Amino acid sequence: MNTLLQVTGLHVHYGAIEAVKGIDLSLAQGRITALLGANGAGKSTTLLTLSGLVRASEGSIDFDGVELRELAPHQIVSHGVVQVPEGREILTTLTVRENLLLGGYRRHDNIAADFKNVLEWFPRLNERLDGAAGNLSGGEQQMLAIARALMAQPRLLVLDEPSMGLAPLLVREIFKILRELNAGGLTIFLVEQNARQALKIAHHAYVMENGKLVLSAPAADMLNNSKVVEAYLGA
Amino acid sequence: MLAQQFINAISLGGVYALFALGFTLIFGVLGIVNLAHGAVFMLGAYSALHAVILLRLPLMAAILAAIVTTGAAGWLLDKLIFAPLRARDAPHLAPMIATIGLAICLSSSVEGFFGAQNLRFPVEALPTETLSLGGIRITWLELQIVLLAFVLMGILMWCLKQTRIGRALRGLAESPKAAALLGIDVEGLFRFTSVLASLLGGVAGVLIALYTNAVFPLMGQPMLHKGIAVVILGGMGDIRGALLGGFFLGFAEVFSVAYIGSTMRDAVAFGLLFAILLLRPDGLFGKATQRRA
Numbered sequence: 001m002n003t004l005l006q007v008t009g010l011h012v013h014y015g016a017i018e019a020v021k022g023i024d025l026s027l028a029q030g031r032i033t034a035l036l037g038a039n040g041a042g043k044s045t046t047l048l049t050l051s052g053l054v055r056a057s058e059g060s061i062d063f064d065g066v067e068l069r070e071l072a073p074h075q076i077v078s079h080g081v082v083q084v085p086e087g088r089e090i091l092t093t094l095t096v097r098e099n100l101l102l103g104g105y106r107r108h109d110n111i112a113a114d115f116k117n118v119l120e121w122f123p124r125l126n127e128r129l130d131g132a133a134g135n136l137s138g139g140e141q142q143m144l145a146i147a148r149a150l151m152a153q154p155r156l157l158v159l160d161e162p163s164m165g166l167a168p169l170l171v172r173e174i175f176k177i178l179r180e181l182n183a184g185g186l187t188i189f190l191v192e193q194n195a196r197q198a199l200k201i202a203h204h205a206y207v208m209e210n211g212k213l214v215l216s217a218p219a220a221d222m223l224n225n226s227k228v229v230e231a232y233l234g235a
Numbered sequence: 236m237l238a239q240q241f242i243n244a245i246s247l248g249g250v251y252a253l254f255a256l257g258f259t260l261i262f263g264v265l266g267i268v269n270l271a272h273g274a275v276f277m278l279g280a281y282s283a284l285h286a287v288i289l290l291r292l293p294l295m296a297a298i299l300a301a302i303v304t305t306g307a308a309g310w311l312l313d314k315l316i317f318a319p320l321r322a323r324d325a326p327h328l329a330p331m332i333a334t335i336g337l338a339i340c341l342s343s344s345v346e347g348f349f350g351a352q353n354l355r356f357p358v359e360a361l362p363t364e365t366l367s368l369g370g371i372r373i374t375w376l377e378l379q380i381v382l383l384a385f386v387l388m389g390i391l392m393w394c395l396k397q398t399r400i401g402r403a404l405r406g407l408a409e410s411p412k413a414a415a416l417l418g419i420d421v422e423g424l425f426r427f428t429s430v431l432a433s434l435l436g437g438v439a440g441v442l443i444a445l446y447t448n449a450v451f452p453l454m455g456q457p458m459l460h461k462g463i464a465v466v467i468l469g470g471m472g473d474i475r476g477a478l479l480g481g482f483f484l485g486f487a488e489v490f491s492v493a494y495i496g497s498t499m500r501d502a503v504a505f506g507l508l509f510a511i512l513l514l515r516p517d518g519l520f521g522k523a524t525q526r527r528a
């Protein structure tokens with residue numbers, strides 16, 4: 001199994017607070033890897049560091065032979081690491097169409113085909129294309145966020161709590177789409193508090209606690225070992 | 236008579252709108268109240284004036300010279316002031332103080348170089364023909380001022396609405412974090428915004444200098460006050476608001492001069508602004524104040 005992304009000895013500080021305390025993790029090409037953990041464990045910090053929005057104080061982030069740690073966020077996107085952040089970060093004053101077009105901002109090839117493609121994945125967006133993105137419902141906004149990220153043609157799609165604040169039915173729909181995208185070959189790194197749902201679609205999972213990775217196991221094993229899930233995830 | 240005032244108001248309002256556009260761009264995108272915008276405006280006027288006097292350039296080339304100078308000033312402004320403060324996550328007041336300081340530096344340096352006196356464009360450099368259209372007289376110069384202001388605003392509005400970089404700018408204005416995650420070169424676009432906004436201010440400076448035929452080191456001061464008023468009236472950071480606010484002020488000034496008296500010009504104009512803000516405290520299109528609260 002090829003490793004697409006390898007994080008080694010990563011430390012991240014916010015001023016004097018150490019939010020990530022030396023983690024190693026690897027993402028297998030073509031797989032879904034989940035990162036689980038309670039509030040404040042350091043999951044979002046880890047993801048923001050991958051995207052260059054927060055700077056690591058130590059360690060390395062190797063993406064298919066490229067060191068990402070010193071790169072600017074837009075360069076990281078150019079290499080194919082694209083993130084759907086916590087809270088979605090939809091541009092509410094722009095239209096749905098404009099959000100999608102901005103998703104393909106760094107591309108110089110023709111994005112028309114992908115534009116059609118993502119609308120087939122998320123047909124609901126089709127009806128709202130020229131409305132303000134801020135008027136979408138929470139679920140639609142999450143779909144737009146994922147669709148927008150797909151417009152960048154990611155080689156690694158990173159998602160931070162895509163199920164947050166959504167009704168169970170919508171969560172299922174979104175996870176189904178993630179699974180289908182993965183079946184098409186996309187590598188996915190998924191942060192979730194919704195542990196059970198995430199473990200159902202993931203191949204491998206890490207559990208984070210207080211800035212450290214305390215568990216790394218195949219997702220199926222974790223799901224079957226209900227003690228683990230209870231102990232670490234309280235679910 | 237009424238039609239004549241209308242023309243005057245449109246040309247003056249156009250210049251105010253141009254100035255306010257630059258000011259509001261920097262606020263909307265960089266989140267900074269740039270109190271050096273008036274000094275950049277003054278720099279534009281001096282650049283054009285000296286391009287005409289010293290280099291003997293024709294008027295249009297002199298305006299280009301002003302664009303280059305003030306664009307470069309905008310680049311430096313971001314490089315030396317905004318970017319370092321951004322990198323340190325400085326609180327709101329720091330850039331305000333820094334830009335006040337810069338404004339003072341610029342106007343005193345200009346005063347040191349060129350003196351405090353009022354400079355004028357040489358008469359032979361300005362077009363003097365007058366056009367008569369159904370009883371309305373408009374000088375060729377006024378026409379050029381109006382056209383230039385409108386063309387620039389039109390291009391800018393179109394680019395913001397329709398182009399890739401315009402979309403990116405609007406996205407950046409709403410959320411730098413989202414913009415970065417979309418692959419937008421946030422730092423580069425901040426710098427670009429500062430250049431664009433400053434050269435708009437510079438062109439406004441040339442146009443006002445031509446309109447009033449007066450160039451002096453502190454000419455940016457009253458303009459800055461008007462710019463701030465216009466931008467607050469429009470709703471901080473809102474482009475349409477800045478345009479509308481600019482024209483509103485132009486009309487208020489011209490018509491109060493015509494029908495009330497020139498001494499009351501600013502009192503009437505600012506009184507009206509204040510009255511509107513009492514009715515709509517967030518300005519005509521106001522909501523931008525929520526951002527970076």
Ligand SMILES: Nc1ncnc2c1ncn2[C@@H]1O[C@H](COP(=O)(O)OP(=O)(O)OP(=O)(O)O)[C@@H](O)[C@H]1O
Nearest residue numbers: 014017019037038039040041042043044045046193
């Ligand atoms: N910008 C910041 N400045 C200072 N401390 C921060 C900042 N962001 C996060 N932290 C702290 O770093 C730690 C890790 O936060 P992080 O957001 O990475 O956790 P998380 O695992 O994503 O939590 P959640 O599940 O609630 O999203 C927390 O203690 C948090 O308070």
Ligand SMILES: [Mg+2]
Nearest residue numbers: 043044045086
């Ligand atoms: Mg988080």
